[in-house]
Amino acid sequence: MEISTHFFNMHFTISIMLVCSKFRICHARDTITKDTPLYSNETIISAGNIFELGFFTGQVDDNRNGSFVGIWYYKLQPRTIVWVANRDQPQSLDSKQVVFIGEDNNLHFTDKFTRRNFTRSSNTTAKLLDTGNLVLIDGQSGKIWWQSFKHPTDTFLPGMKMTAELELTSWIELSRPGTGIYKFKLDEDEKLYVIKKKR
Ligand SMILES: *[C@@H]1O[C@H](CO)[C@@H](O)[C@H](O)[C@H]1NC(C)=O
Ligand SMILES: *[C@@H]1O[C@H](CO)[C@@H](O)[C@H](O)[C@H]1NC(C)=O
Ligand SMILES: *[C@@H]1O[C@H](CO)[C@@H](O)[C@H](O)[C@H]1NC(C)=O
Ligand SMILES: *[C@@H]1O[C@H](CO)[C@@H](O)[C@H](O)[C@H]1NC(C)=O
Numbered sequence: 001m002e003i004s005t006h007f008f009n010m011h012f013t014i015s016i017m018l019v020c021s022k023f024r025i026c027h028a029r030d031t032i033t034k035d036t037p038l039y040s041n042e043t044i045i046s047a048g049n050i051f052e053l054g055f056f057t058g059q060v061d062d063n064r065n066g067s068f069v070g071i072w073y074y075k076l077q078p079r080t081i082v083w084v085a086n087r088d089q090p091q092s093l094d095s096k097q098v099v100f101i102g103e104d105n106n107l108h109f110t111d112k113f114t115r116r117n118f119t120r121s122s123n124t125t126a127k128l129l130d131t132g133n134l135v136l137i138d139g140q141s142g143k144i145w146w147q148s149f150k151h152p153t154d155t156f157l158p159g160m161k162m163t164a165e166l167e168l169t170s171w172i173e174l175s176r177p178g179t180g181i182y183k184f185k186l187d188e189d190e191k192l193y194v195i196k197k198k199r
Contacts, residue, residue, distance in 0.1 A: 032107070032126040037100035040067065048130040049074050055097060056081065058090065059175040066090025067097055068177050069109050071132055071148070082132055082155040083148050085109055087177045101126060105145065107136060131159040153177075156184075162193070 028045040032038045043054030052074040060066040069085040086109050091097050102108045105124040123139030134148040149160045154168050170180035181198040 030128050032099060032101060034101045034124070037098050040097045044128050045074055046128045046130045046132075050130045051082075051128055051132045053128045053134060057093065058177045059173070060090045060178070061176075065093055067093050067095075069099055070177070071128065071134060081177070082153070082157060083134070084153045084177045085148075087153060087171075088179055090178075101136075105136070105138075107146075132157045133159065154180075 028043070028049075029036070030044050030047050032044060038044060038054070040055040043052050045052045050073070051071055053071045054069070056068055056070055056072075056079070057065050058068045068087065068090055070081045071083040072079050072081045085099075085107075089109075091109070097109070099107060099109050101124050107126050124145065125137050125139055126134060127137060128134050131149075135144050136146040137144055149157070150165075152160060152166070152168055154170050156162075156166075156168060160166070164186050166185065168184040170182035172178045172180045183196050183198060184193060185196070186192070187194040187196075
């Protein structure tokens with residue numbers, strides 16, 4: 001009797017420990033708020049561990065690498081980047097970088113960041129969804145101000161809309177995220193989606 005109770009307790013304790021450690025693994029945040037900016041030593045991960053947003057190094061030109069902010073599939077190797085925030089504004093690798101929500105409620109990416117006391121007039125949160133969409137949400141109304149799905153880079157993801165405004169533009173090269181010369185968009189005359197080379 002005593003043994004079985006002891007076994008039960010032990011089993012119970014182990015189960016709790018497993019739940020806790022699982023919880024800790026799953027606990028990575030999926031938001032950037034005014035109080036919690038994102039530094040280059042961290043990433044955010046969508047709630048279901050599908051997508052990750054963070055900093056990555058890419059080639060700027062033949063002699064220079066720079067820092068970019070992007071979204072890629074969580075833990076997928078090789079890393080598959082589906083969106084780049086600053087493809088034509090790379091930051092220097094030497095500087096300390098941070099993505100934060102500014103007083104203007106927009107998302108900023110900079111190397112000149114000083115933490116300030118924000119007015120609490122509004123409460124915007126950037127959230128990375130399991131679809132790969134990064135949304136800027138108004139904390140009070142829940143309204144979506146902005147979303148990366150409406151500003152794609154070179155990748156079409158399920159959930160995006162194929163509208164007349166949709167435009168995907170290639171990277172310059174495999175290792176250079178900057179705006180390249182191939183565009184995927186709707187051809188006005190033909191009513192077809194086409195891939196065009198920029199002249
Ligand atoms: C990341 O860097 C920031 C700023 O340099 C620092 O405050 C923070 O503790 C660091 N976080 C981790 C997890 O190392
Ligand atoms: C840029 O980064 C790549 C990959 O990390 C590396 O192989 C290359 O040598 C770097 N180039 C420069 C100019 O630092
Ligand atoms: C921010 O607010 C706190 C508490 O109100 C205050 O102690 C601190 O000095 C303020 N910091 C700045 C940079 O204004
Ligand atoms: C800000 O919004 C988040 C959700 O986006 C909510 O959890 C939090 O309580 C809000 N804070 C304030 C001060 O309104």
